Amino acid sequence: MLGLLWLIPVIPLIGFILLAIIGPRLSRTAVAIIGVGSVGISAILAILVAISFISSPPAGNAFTQTLWTWINVTNFNPGISFYLDSLSMIMVLVVTFVGFVIHLYSAEHMLHQEGYSRFFAYMNLFVGSMLILVLANNLLLLYLGWEGVGLCSYLLIGFWYTNPANGRAARKAFIVTRVGDAAMAIGLFLLFNNLATLNIQDVMQRAAQTWQIGSPLAVTAAALLLGGAVGKSAQLPLQTWLPDAMAGPSPVSALIHAATMVTAGVYLIARTHVLFSLAPSVQLAVAIVGAATLLLAGFSALTQWDIKRVLAYSTISQIGYMFLALGVGAWSAAIFHFMTHAFFKALLFLAAGVVIDAMNDEHNMFKMGGLRTQLPLTFWTFLIGSSALSALPLITSGFYSKDLILFDAYASPSGSTWLWLAGLVGAFLTSIYTFRMVFLTFFGKPKTKAVYQPGSRINLALIVLAAFALLIGFLETPSFLGNINVLGNFLSASLPATSILPQRAGSEGILELVSAVISLVGIYLAYLLFLRVPKTTEAMVQSPVGAVLHRYWFSGWGFDWLYDTVLVRPFVWMANSNKNDFIDLLYKGIIRLNEALHRVLSNTENGLVRWYATGIAIGAVIIIAIVVFL
Amino acid sequence: MTAADVYAILPLIVLGGASVVVLLGIAVHRSHSLTLILTLTGLVAAFLLLPLVSIEAPRQVTPLLVIDSYSIFFSGLIIAASFIITVLSYSYLSQQRGHREEFYLFLLLATLGSVVLVASTHFASFFLGLEVLSVSLYTLIAYSRKEYGIEAGVKYLILAGLSSAFLLFGMALVYSELGTMKLAQIPTSLSNPSSGVSQVFVLGGLALIVVGIGFKLALVPFHLWTPDVYQGAPAPVTAFVATISKGAMFALLLRYFTVVNIHNYPSLYLAFVVIAIASMFIGNLLGLLQTKLKRLLAYSSISHLGYLLVAFLASGPLAAVAVAFYLVTYFVTTLGAFGLITIMSNSDRDAEDPEDYRGLFWRKPWIAGSFTAMLLSLAGVPLTAGFVGKFYLVTAGIGSALWLLVIVLVVTSGIGLYYYLRVVVAMFASLPKGSTIAPAMRISPHFTGALAVTILVLLLFWLGIYPTPILRLIESMVTGFS
Secondary structure, three states: OHHHHHHHHHHHHHHHHHHHHHHHHOOHHHHHHHHHHHHHHHHHHHHHHHHHHHHOOOHHHOEEEEEEEOOOEOOEOOEEEEEEOHHHHHHHHHHHHHHHHHHHHHHHHOOOOOOHHHHHHHHHHHHHHHHHHHHEOEHHHHHHHHHHHHHHHHHHHOOOOOOHHHHHHHHHHHHHHHHHHHHHHHHHHHHHHHHOOOEHHHHHHHHHHHOOOOOHHHHHHHHHHHHHHHHHOOOOOOOOHHHHHHHOOHHHHHHHHHHOHHHHHHHHHHHOHHHHHHOHHHHHHHHHHHHHHHHHHHHHHHHOOEHHHHHHHHHHHHHHHHHHHHHOOOHHHHHHHHHHHHHHHHHHHHHHHHHHHHOOOOOEHHHOOOHHHHOHHHHHHHHHHHHHHOOOOOOOHHHHHHHHHHHHHHHOOOOOHHHHHHHHHHHHHHHHHHHHHHHHHHOOOOOOOOOOOOOHHHHHHHHHHHHHHHHHHHHEOOOOOOOOEHHHHHHOOOOOOOOOOHHHHOOHHHHHHHHHHHHHHHHHHHHHHHHHOHHHHHHHHHOHHHHHHHHHHHOOOOHHHHHHHHHHHHHHHHHHHOOOOHHHHHHHHHHHHHHHHHHHHHOOOOOOHHHHHHHHHHHHHHHHHHHHHO | OOHHHHHHOHHHHHHHHHHHHHHHHHHHOOOHHHHHHHHHHHHHHHHHHHHHHOOOOOEEEOOOEEEOHHHHHHHHHHHHHHHHHHHHHHHHHOOOOOOOOHHHHHHHHHHHHHHHHHOEOEHHHHHHHHHHHHHHHHHHHOOOOOOOHHHHHHHHHHHHHHHHHHHHHHHHHHHHHHOOOEOOHHHHHHHOHHHOOOHHHHHHHHHHHHHHHHHHHOOOOOOOOHHHHHHHOOHHHHHHHHHHHHHHHHHHHHHHHHHOOHHHOHHHHHHHHHHHHHHHHHHHHHHOOOOOHHHHHHHHHHHHHHHHHHHHHOOOHHHHHHHHHHHHHHHHHHHHHHHHHHHHOOOOOOOOOHHHHOOHHHHOHHHHHHHHHHHHHHHOOOOOHHHHHHHHHHHHHHHOOOHHHHHHHHHHHHHHHHHHHHHHHHHHOOOOOOOOOOHHHHOOOOHHHHHHHHHHHHHHHHHHHOOHHHHHHHHHHHHHHO
16 A cells, blocks of 8 residues: 555646646536546545555655656765655644645636636646655755745745736745745755765764764754745744735635645744754744744734734634744644644634625725624534634643643753743734634624535535544643644654653643633634723824734734835845946956857858858867867 | 667668658558658658667667667657657648658658768768758758748758768778778777878868768858748748758767867867857857847857867767767757747748748747747747757866856856847737738647647756756766766
């Protein structure tokens, strides 16, 4: 069964090629069958491979499948080979399964849009690239997948390309992530230059052997990889692209900008965790970046009126939690939160897509209300997703994964009370902004009538995701609530276990209780502020302090403004004022030189045979002169 | 000559026999499709015999020819390319008036000449192969009576005659000093101090041979004929001149100057360095602002042969692998590019003007897409065959520390990128409003031509993503060679 591994990424790629070549000529049904079916087959294969992997684990708990070696010269021999261990297994399962459900949803959601086959072609290409990314055995192949998903993200943000704003958002996402990608590429060069291999396992092994803990090379390499990770995962300081990325269709936001691609940074750090363990300062930076991002994004989410932007900031914030977990060495907690987040955030985006459709393409939550009765199924599933996001105690998956992170942030040797506190404040903010969204959209008086009811495929997708958003948390529960460790045990083959300071180990129950209370208080506060006394809230926002804060938070703490002022404008200004400087003269000179040489040489091609014959004779004389006289 | 000898040269005999059959076939019954089938049958039979013959390899057949894994590999490459060109010619000639059948006769003869060249170990077989190839090409180039056709044929006739004279004189000089025309005996006679050989005359003779070879390969400074001939010849013939004729000659060059170890003669080596650098620079510079596609590809081929010399001048087994692999990628890409020009051409003229391809993507997305792939491969962009080929060239060059040549290769590749991309940009540009649609965009490609081009596009990506099988084949070929 494991031998089928290569088919998992290949089948969506075949789907992409088919759709790209014959898609425009196919009926919408055929397009949907190819587009959804390819990912579906991939998901089934992933489950089969997983069953075989778990029931009879391969030697060393990892399976490598080499298809061929791309280029083989001296020690540069990147293979087209896939590496399956428990970490990549979980990633593959989530990507294919969530991907399949979202494709199923899209088959109906996008039905009346232009470019139906183009949409599915991009989506299939995305799934294929993402699977290459997580299965890659060497960093070069990983980078291919990494750039592939970036390309698909760009193409899909700008899917409705006739609106220039969407094109701008797509370019912004591409350029901002490129900053991180450039750092990552340099990191790969550095690793190859020093360790003479790109095979991920070999890199980790050799790094551990050759580099001391905290040695400058290890720190530099880890920092550069972190640069790539923060770009892709929209963390500080490269988080600004994600809110704008919501210009794409809702399924795209669900799949790419919530469930899978944006967590590639988390995967990268977990995959190369040995390197980060060798660079404690960088690992601390990971934790701080995560903590700061989750707070900043949480505040911003409070003030948005666009339902998708709330979800976007919430995604940034939740990935902040994953970074926080990675930073304190709680590797499996980060992956656990990635899993639960993939399900409930995809669910929220898909449900929000239904709401937006039902409101006739209205994104503003303040123009919605009372949808509870008009879209009952969407309401209930959205509520389940929101509860998971707010970590509603005991019954939701978000509770188990987030509280594991909070406990580890407090109790692991590299954790601290401050990191825990940041996470706790973030959790409080999360439940406020989440239920603000629920109350504004689904409660209160209906302001607009729903013009659309979702069909069976959308409902099925929502129900499946809602079920997982509730149940998946029970893979890993705290010691006093059943002490299930299925996921942690499974991941222990690829990721080291989280170490817990003995003196802090006993506080798990208290911490859980505190965060449970915080979550409930947050929900109640949201109820008060946005349902009971919205006027008071309005007044708070209008007050001088409130207005300033609101403006800052609404604009994402002014990062866009900051980058615009500090980087973009000066750069454009310099470029404009230096258009004709002497450095340019050099380049223009090269162009002129080449053109002049071209003209001179073109004169030799004058079509005259006698001249051509003379050319041969002169050439012969020169060659003989060189050979005989030198 | 024993029966085993005859067996070893069966592919050549089959090619020769096929041309006789085609000749007689035309005399009996003039039919385009029948001639095509006879030609293809001959080519396929010769190709299928190669693996059988390789059991006998290596085998010296008379002093003239050697059948070893090296010659078998290049024979296979030449015959496969000839097959593609035959298919393309069918689609090209279907649009033409007048007699079409003799075309295939010359095609088979030219292929035979090329196969003789790659198996040659003696000046006599060198010259015979070259002339069989050249004489067939004179006719082929002037075959269609379109604009420039006859002119190009006559130009090629005169200049090739001139270069053959240089070549013959070089051979005569070498023979007069060493008393042998057998390739294998040249280095031994040359290094024997007691024989009283004048090195100057031998080296001078070798230099004149290089002139003759350089003309065929269109290396600077013997390149001036290239654009005119490329432009005037029918597109499939141009493809033949660009690929088979040059590939066979390069295989011969590599064989001759591996036996006569070029590293032992610094001045000869220097001459090749000068030729390589000049070809890379001048080829790319000439292409820079060229808008006619066939002329552009002519300049491109000058620079590509210059790149090939970099690996030729490197030493070690990797160099021969790099040369052979690069030739394979160059064949696929160049055949693809000319194949696309072929299927866009009509009875009046070949499609090569800027208006033929401006905005082509919006009319014929498949042709434009395939052409883009070919141009990107010529430019050496990753995931295409051209990238892997160039990667091996650079690796071979660096392995022998030929820094100057490698730097020139990289810089001139940068210059070359400009004119390849210019064509790509033009193909994706929007059609000017109110302009009439160029005839090339209205043509519906002939089935056979479209099939051939599709196969070439697939090969292009296959070699770029999964080059291992071809590389293994080439590596086994090289171990048999040096």
